[in-house]
Amino acid sequence: MASQIWSGLASQVGSGLTSTSTSIFAPKGTPAHSIFSISMLVLSITTVIFLVVGGLLLYALLRFRHRRNDANAAQEPPQIYGSNQIELSWTVIPILIVVMLFLATARVILSTQNAPKPADALDVTVIGHQFWWEYRYPKLGIVTANELHIPVSDPKHPTPTYLTMSSADTDHSFWVPRLAGKTDLIPNRVNTMWLDPETAGLYLGQCAQYCGTQHAKMLIRVYADSQADFAAWIVRQQQPAVESSSAIEGQNVFQHTACISCHTVAGTIATGRFGPDLTHVASRDTIASGSVPNTSANLRSFIDNPANFKPGSLMPAMHLNDHDLDAVTAYLATLK
Amino acid sequence: MATHAPVTDSVVNSAPRRLVLEVLHDWVTTVDHKKIGLMYIGYALIFLVIAGFEALLMRVQLSIPNNHFVSPQVFNQLFTMHGTTMVFFVGMPVLFGFGNYLIPLMIGARDMAFPRLNAFSFWIASFGGLLLYFSYLGGSGLYGAGSAPDVGWFAYAPLTAHVFSPGHSTDYWTLAILLSGIGSIGTALNIVTTIICMRCPGMKLNRMPLLVWLYLVMSCLVFVTVSPLTAAQIMLMLDRYLGSHFFDTQAGGSAVLWMHFFWIFGHPEVYVLILPSFAFANEIIPVYSRKAIFGYPAMVAASVGIGFISLSVWAHHMFTVGMGAGANTFFTLATMIISVPTGIKIFNWLATLWGGKIHFTASMMFAVGFLFQFLIAGLTGIMLSVAPFDWQLSASYFVVAHFHYVLVGAILFILFAAFYYWYPKMTGRLLSEKLGKWHFWIFLIGFHLTFDFMHIPGLEGMPRRIYTYEADRGWMMWNMIVSSGAIFQTIGTLLFVYNMVWSFIKGPIAGPDPWDAWTLEWSTTSPPPHYNFAIIPTVESRRPLWDLKHPDDPDSHYE
Ligand code: HEM
Ligand SMILES: [Cu+2]
Ligand SMILES: [Cu+2]
Numbered sequence: 104m105a106s107q108i109w110s111g112l113a114s115q116v117g118s119g120l121t122s123t124s125t126s127i128f129a130p131k132g133t134p135a136h137s138i139f140s141i142s143m144l145v146l147s148i149t150t151v152i153f154l155v156v157g158g159l160l161l162y163a164l165l166r167f168r169h170r171r172n173d174a175n176a177a178q179e180p181p182q183i184y185g186s187n188q189i190e191l192s193w194t195v196i197p198i199l200i201v202v203m204l205f206l207a208t209a210r211v212i213l214s215t216q217n218a219p220k221p222a223d224a225l226d227v228t229v230i231g232h233q234f235w236w237e238y239r240y241p242k243l244g245i246v247t248a249n250e251l252h253i254p255v256s257d258p259k260h261p262t263p264t265y266l267t268m269s270s271a272d273t274d275h276s277f278w279v280p281r282l283a284g285k286t287d288l289i290p291n292r293v294n295t296m297w298l299d300p301e302t303a304g305l306y307l308g309q310c311a312q313y314c315g316t317q318h319a320k321m322l323i324r325v326y327a328d329s330q331a332d333f334a335a336w337i338v339r340q341q342q343p344a345v346e347s348s349s350a351i352e353g354q355n356v357f358q359h360t361a362c363i364s365c366h367t368v369a370g371t372i373a374t375g376r377f378g379p380d381l382t383h384v385a386s387r388d389t390i391a392s393g394s395v396p397n398t399s400a401n402l403r404s405f406i407d408n409p410a411n412f413k414p415g416s417l418m419p420a421m422h423l424n425d426h427d428l429d430a431v432t433a434y435l436a437t438l439k
Numbered sequence: 440m441a442t443h444a445p446v447t448d449s450v451v452n453s454a455p456r457r458l459v460l461e462v463l464h465d466w467v468t469t470v471d472h473k474k475i476g477l478m479y480i481g482y483a484l485i486f487l488v489i490a491g492f493e494a495l496l497m498r499v500q501l502s503i504p505n506n507h508f509v510s511p512q513v514f515n516q517l518f519t520m521h522g523t524t525m526v527f528f529v530g531m532p533v534l535f536g537f538g539n540y541l542i543p544l545m546i547g548a549r550d551m552a553f554p555r556l557n558a559f560s561f562w563i564a565s566f567g568g569l570l571l572y573f574s575y576l577g578g579s580g581l582y583g584a585g586s587a588p589d590v591g592w593f594a595y596a597p598l599t600a601h602v603f604s605p606g607h608s609t610d611y612w613t614l615a616i617l618l619s620g621i622g623s624i625g626t627a628l629n630i631v632t633t634i635i636c637m638r639c640p641g642m643k644l645n646r647m648p649l650l651v652w653l654y655l656v657m658s659c660l661v662f663v664t665v666s667p668l669t670a671a672q673i674m675l676m677l678d679r680y681l682g683s684h685f686f687d688t689q690a691g692g693s694a695v696l697w698m699h700f701f702w703i704f705g706h707p708e709v710y711v712l713i714l715p716s717f718a719f720a721n722e723i724i725p726v727y728s729r730k731a732i733f734g735y736p737a738m739v740a741a742s743v744g745i746g747f748i749s750l751s752v753w754a755h756h757m758f759t760v761g762m763g764a765g766a767n768t769f770f771t772l773a774t775m776i777i778s779v780p781t782g783i784k785i786f787n788w789l790a791t792l793w794g795g796k797i798h799f800t801a802s803m804m805f806a807v808g809f810l811f812q813f814l815i816a817g818l819t820g821i822m823l824s825v826a827p828f829d830w831q832l833s834a835s836y837f838v839v840a841h842f843h844y845v846l847v848g849a850i851l852f853i854l855f856a857a858f859y860y861w862y863p864k865m866t867g868r869l870l871s872e873k874l875g876k877w878h879f880w881i882f883l884i885g886f887h888l889t890f891d892f893m894h895i896p897g898l899e900g901m902p903r904r905i906y907t908y909e910a911d912r913g914w915m916m917w918n919m920i921v922s923s924g925a926i927f928q929t930i931g932t933l934l935f936v937y938n939m940v941w942s943f944i945k946g947p948i949a950g951p952d953p954w955d956a957w958t959l960e961w962s963t964t965s966p967p968p969h970y971n972f973a974i975i976p977t978v979e980s981r982r983p984l985w986d987l988k989h990p991d992d993p994d995s996h997y998e
Contacts, residue, residue, distance in 0.1 A: 123911040125900025127831045138827045145825050149818040156814055160789055164807060167728070169796040179989075180796050184997055185734040193786040194779065201775045204825070209768050211827040216764040273598050274694060276759060276834060280900040284830020287760045289695065290597060290688035294761035307912075311834045311902040312759075313591050315598065316511050319905035415511050 125307050127280045131327075132256075132299050133263075134215050134283035141211045148204065215284075218297065225253060225264045231275030231288035231310070233417055234317035235379055235392040245340045246367070248379030249392045252326045254333040256299035262330075263299035273315055279308030279325050287312055300327035309393075316415030322393030343370035344382045345437050353434025356427045365418070368438065378418055385438045391416065403432040470554035471969050472539050475561050477865065479536030482565050483529045484936075489572075490524035491932065493517045495925055498889075502922035504910040514906035515589040520571070522592030523612065526708070527619045528568040530850070534715040535626050537857060538654045540865065542630060544960035544967060545648050547639025547976045552632040556625050564622025567615045574611035588612035591904065593705060594675075596686035596697035601679055610679070613672045620669045627661035630654055639959075641978040645739075646998070648958050648981065649732060652739050653718035656746040660707045660714070663750065668704035671697065695760055702753035709845065710749040714742065716850045717784060719857040720806055724788055726860075726956045727803040728795030731994065734787045735981065741780035741787075748777045758829045767826040774824035781817055785810070800954075801875025805856035808883060812848030816841060819894070834904075837897025843890050855882075855935065862939070863949030867965045870946060874938040878931050885927025892920045957982035 130139045170176065229251075230237040239246050253264040268277060270288040277296070278285035286296040300306065310321035328336060354371075357363065363373035369382040384390070387397055394412045395401045404411045407428055408420040423431065466474060497517050500508045509517070539557065543550055551557050574587045588608040590598045599609045634655050638647070675697075677683040684690040686697045725732045732738060754762065754770040762770075788810060797803065819841040823829050832838055855878070863869045896914040908914055952961040961984055963972055980986055980994035 123909075123913075125912055127898055127900065135831075138831055141825060142822070142828045142831070145822050145828060149821055153814065153818055156785065156789070157811060160792070160810060160814075163789060163792040164797060167792060167795050167797050169729075169798045176796075179729050180794055182731045182994075182997075183733060183790075183794060184731055185737065186790075189790070190734050190737050190783070190787075194783060197779045197782045201779060204821075205772050205775055208771050208825045208827065212764050212767050212771070215827060216767070273603055274595055276902075278834075278900070278902065280831060284827060285759050285833065286830075289760060291691065291693065292695065292761065308900065309902060309905075313515075313595070313598075313834075313904040315603065316515060316589075318515075319511065319907050322909070 122305050123307060125280045129281055131301055131304075131306065132282040133301075134297070134299075135281055137211050137215060138284055141207060144207060145204065148200065152200075220265060220297075221261055221263065223262055224297070225262065227251065227253070227264055227266050229266050229268045229277060229288065231268070231270040231272075231277075231314070233272050233315050234310070234321040234413070234415075236277075236321070236323065237271075237379070240337075243337055243341065245337065246369075246380045247340060247383065248387075249322075249389065250324045250326060250387050252328055252333060252336050253298060253300065254330055255303050255327050256301065258301070261299055263297045265295060265297045268294045268296070274312045275310050275314045275321065276312035277308070277323065278311040279306050279323055281306050282308075282325065285311045298325070300325070303327050303329050303332070307393075317413050320392060320394045320413050322389075324389065324393050339386065339439075340383055342383075344368045345439055346370075347437045350430075350434040350437045353430035353432070356423070356431050357434055360421060360423070362421070362431075381435065381438060383438055385436050399432055399436055402435060403428055406431060406435075470550075470558045472543050472551045472554065472557060473865075473967065473969070473971075475557050476536045476538075476540030478565075479532045479539060479561055482568070483533035483536060486524050486528040486568060487533075488932075488936075490521050490529060491929070493521040493524070495929060497521065498922040498925040500906060501908070501918050503919070504908050504915055506907060509906070511906045512589065515591075515904070516587040518904055519588050519591050519612070523571065523588070523615070524568070525846070526592060526712075527616060528571070530712045530846070531619065531623055532564060532568075533854060534657075534712065535623070537719070537861070538630055538657075538715065539626070541861070541960060542633060542651055542654055543637065544864075544963070544971055545651055545958050546634065546637060546642055547959050547972060547978065548633065548637040549971050549975075551629050552637055553629050557629050560622040560625030560629065562622075563625070564619045567618030567622065570618065571611060571615035574608055577607075577611075593701050594697075595701075596675075596692070596694045597688040599675055599679075600687050600689065602689060610676075613675055617669060617672045620665045620672070623661050623665050624669075627658035627665075630658040631662075634658075639975050639978060645736075646978060646981050649721035649735065649738055649742075650718040650958075653714045653721070653742050656742050657711050657714040657718075660711050660746055660749070664704045664707040664711070667700050671700035671704075674700075695757075698757050698760060699753070702756045703750075705756060706753040707749045709842070710745060712850055713845060714745070716809070716853045717742065719853045719860075720788060720809060722956075722958065723802055723806045723853075723856050723860050724810075725791055726954050727798045727800060727806070728792050729798075730791055730795040731982065731985075732787070733790035733793075734783075737783055738787055741783045744780040745777060748773065748780070752777060755824060755826075755829070758826045759833050771824055771826045775821065778817060778821055778824075785814060785817070800859065801870070801872050801879055802856045802859035804876065804879045805852050805859065808879070808886075809849050809853040809856065812844055812852060812886075816844035816849055819844065832897060834902055835897035836901045836903055837894050839903050840890050840893035840897060843893070847886060848890060852886075855879075858935075858939075860954065861960075862942070863953050864960055864965045864967070866943055866946075867949055868942050868946035869949045869953060870938050870942045874934055874941075878934045878938065881927050881934065882931030885924045885929075885931055888924030888927065889921050890924070892917050892924075896921075952984070955988075957985040959983055962987075 128139065130136045226242060228239040228241060236249050238248065238251050254262050256262045268286060268288045269292065270290040272290065275288040276285045277288060282298045282300055283296060286294050304327055306325040306327060308323035310318055358372055363375055365375040365378040367374050367376060367380045367382065389395060390397050390402060390405055391413050406421060409416040409418040469475065496509060500506050500514055586608060588611060590604060590609055594612060597603060634651055674685040678685055678687050684692040686692045686694065688694050721732055752770060752773045754766060755774045758767055823832055823841060859870055859875055896917045899914060901908060901914050949965045951964050959976055962976060976983065980998055982994045986993035986995060
């Protein structure tokens with residue numbers, strides 16, 4: 104308990120600076136930047152309104168408070184029933200503010216939603232699942248889960264990533280605050296959005312539409328890679344699954360349990376699609392949709408019983424014995 | 440009463456028991472608008488305590504990251520039950536309660552237009568609340584899955600479909616809302632008819648107290664909005680049990696259709712809750728400022744305007760579902776426009792204070808809290824109306840802070856003001872002012888600790904409806920502060936409950952008109968006799984008691 108509090112507070116102090124921040128006020132992509140500027144406009148307008156109206160209210164309350172020792176304390180104040188001039192002015196001024204704000208907003212809506220798509224944009228299909236993310240790169244033949252890799256986009260030669268989004272089950276929402284606003288993933292419906300990170304790095308986010316028990320641990324990790332790193336990542340992901348003789352025992356266990364009806368390992372008999380693709384699971388930093396680091400201890404514990412980290416996760420506890428558990432864990436760890 | 444007369448002989452023998460039963464019988468069978476009003480209020484207060492307790496549990500769970508105080512399943516049930524209860528079984532009934540109690544008194548009538556419908560509406564709505572909470576006992580049904588509903592208060596499809604919500608938890612939710620909706624429509628019908636047909640001689644529409652006007656608009660909104668909600672609930676039941684596919688996405692249904700149905704109810708619903716709050720402010724602020732309301736015609740026009748505009752803004756709750764740029768632009772504009780009539784109201788209250796002699800009673804202090812907090816809530820509303828800004832803020836803790844600013848900061852505050860103002864009329868005794876001021880300050884501190892700081896994690900990317908959060912996001916300190924405010928609010932509420940009980944027994948006698956007020960309810964005894972007025976009053980202006988008290992300078996000269 105105490106250690107939880109301290110580590111939490113420590114990261115509190117650092118969060119403005121660290122890469123784990125998800126503040127909308129630290130934008131790193133065009134959509135997030137344009138939202139940031141319009142939000143600054145709105146914030147200044149509303150602050151001014153608050154100061155003016157709040158100030159007048161405060162003044163009225165202090166100035167016109169009832170004073171008991173006043174000479175004519177018992178007398179009623181003069182009754183005023185209204186004034187057309189004043190009332191007109193506080194109708195017209197707000198209308199002008201609204202018109203101004205609306206025009207500024209309409210510009211941002213159009214420039215974000217109707218932005219022309221450059222020819223060398225990357226296409227990624229995002230499918231929301233209870234409680235993990237599937238990412239497919241149709242033109243590159245890559246399927247992966249939970250950790251999205253996209254290229255950094257140089258403003259002089261933009262290479263944005265266009266996401267085509269839908270859901271396999273309930274509603275979800277894709278939200279990486281430093282890159283863009285959120286877009287929902289809705290079954291039977293296709294939505295789109297785009298990302299163009301301006302600097303390389305890891306951008307965090309999480310599902311923002313309540314989707315069931317483990318909505319809280321449906322975390323998002325977006326890796327913005329430099330062009331070279333991204334090219335290298337593509338090459339690695341396009342390889343078929345590693346076949347290593349040292350893990351043959353674990354592979355046998357994997358292929359003789361129900362694992363294969365839910366998981367795919369490309370090039371093997373495992374072709375399930377209910378759970379995340381495991382072809383290169385060992386190349387990922389985290390498992391269970393960003394819940395825990397991808398260490399062999401965590402991997403083993405998760406396979407033993409997913410509820411150890413994610414109670415309510417749709418992967419059942421597989422009740423493997425210790426020996427098989429070790430073997431499967433060792434096998435998955437080779438799937439670089 | 441005559442039917443009870445023969446029993447009185449035997450009362451001597453078993454006095455206490457008979458008495459309790461008789462009193463109970465009296466309340467259960469009553470069709471008196473005042474008693475029904477009080478039952479609505481009492482029923483809402485009980486649910487307020489229950490739903491408040493649910494909120495407290497959620498705040499304990501969220502006070503630190505990765506907490507294990509409640510399981511994810513329980514947490515999801517908590518926010519669903521909390522939200523559903525607060526909107527349907529606290530907000531609506533307490534406002535209907537005040538409306539029921541006050542409207543006939545304020546328009547000089549002896550009861551509502553349809554007293555039996557009134558009783559029916561109350562009982563059916565209250566049965567809805569009981570049904571919702573029965574889910575904790577009986578919801579597991581045949582499948583052993585879940586008990587209380589866990590689909591969120593707007594129950595988005597397809598979470599409510601049979602595949603994702605087996606068992607009966609969702610059925611309890613649907614049926615509870617359906618029943619409460621029937622009650623709401625009945626009461627709304629009653630209020631509209633009463634206002635149109637039962638006004639005392641001389642009370643033309645433009646002489647009605649503003650409270651009555653606002654309840655008229657509110658009740659009309661209830662008609663137009665509860666109906667689509669009820670339709671949607673029936674469609675959902677058809678989906679779940681008779682194989683239709685309106686919202687069943689697995690079979691080609693539309694999740695977005697449910698959103699439209701829900702929000703075309705949901706947005707006007709927030710105005711159903713706020714209009715009566717405006718109504719209370721319109722009565723309380725002038726009396727404690729000792730001035731007539733400023734700009735009565737503009738206030739009426741603004742209220743009616745808000746009623747109409749609020750019907751055209753629902754999709755601002757759907758800015759992130761992938762509507763085209765055209766729709767997003769339209770709903771941005773419509774939403775921004777609604778801030779104009781809302782602004783007019785704030786300015787008119789300001790002008791009412793201006794030049795007055797403001798008495799800071801406990802009631803007025805809560806009303807002042809309402810003014811400031813509603814101002815802020817309106818301004819965060821404008822931020823959310825900017826669709827691109829909403830793409831970031833939607834479904835984050837910022838939205839949660841925004842609507843609690845309205846629901847707690849504005850509505851609950853003005854409700855407390857209304858209690859301090861009308862409790863003497865309802866019970867014949869004054870509430871303790873001293874306790875009232877303690878209640879105000881403690882609750883104010885708690886409110887601001889909780890809801891001011893709740894905006895910040897939203898801006899830092901914290902989504903709503905999560906049972907726990909990552910330690911490395913920097914949200915922890917804010918969540919601790921937010922949770923600590925809940926303690927103050929709990930203490931404040933307990934003080935209020937204590938004050939109500941204590942004053943009921945020991946409070947000073949109020950007399951008919953303790954605040955030197957101007958509307959008709961203060962012209963009869965406290966509490967009023969069940970026929971309200973021995974002689975039906977006749978009025979000549981908006982403030983009949985002002986005319987009586989100032990025969991040399993009556994309002995009727997100026998209107
Ligand atoms: C100036 C007036 C107001 C404006 C411009 C405004 C605007 C908005 C917008 C755009 C949203 C959608 C946020 C989102 O979900 O992404 C919202 C949410 C909400 N507002 Fe307001 N609002 C105003 C006043 C009110 C009032 C008077 C109430 C209540 C009595 C209210 C209660 C709510 C509630 C309950 C929600 C959230 C619903 C939910 O998602 O659970 N708002 N508001
Ligand atoms: Cu989710
Ligand atoms: Cu709304």
